[in-house]
Amino acid sequence: MASTNTRRFFQKLRLEDGFLDADPATRLEREDFRTAAALVQGIAVINDQAEREVALIQEYNRRLTQDEEQRQFLLQVVSRHRAEFPDSRKKTMAAGVAAHQEQEH
Numbered sequence: 490m491a492s493t494n495t496r497r498f499f500q501k502l503r504l505e506d507g508f509l510d511a512d513p514a515t516r517l518e519r520e521d522f523r524t525a526a527a528l529v530q531g532i533a534v535i536n537d538q539a540e541r542e543v544a545l546i547q548e549y550n551r552r553l554t555q556d557e558e559q560r561q562f563l564l565q566v567v568s569r570h571r572a573e574f575p576d577s578r579k580k581t582m583a584a585g586v587a588a589h590q591e592q593e594h
Contacts, residue, residue, distance in 0.1 A: 499525060
């Protein structure tokens with residue numbers, strides 16, 4: 490049984506969806522299935538969210554500094570910080586701060 494969203498997907502592509510009601514063992518024999526499969530396999534999947542995130546990071550980096558040396562230094566600081574604080578939980582941060590304070594004394 491195909492979901493409403495599955496049927497809507499094929500309708501938006503103007504593809505016959507009768508094969509969705511057919512026995513899966515016989516779908517390969519159906520022309521409507523082969524046509525839909527060929528078209529769907531040719532669709533390039535784009536992750537819009539990931540592309541927006543990359544663009545945002547690139548824009549942030551561009552605005553942060555134009556100096557490549559400063560940018561590399563900042564990336565090293567962030568890398569070290571992530572190594573010391575692998576997550577952003579309050580407990581992890583407090584333990585890291587306490588460890589730094591002990592090292593200073």
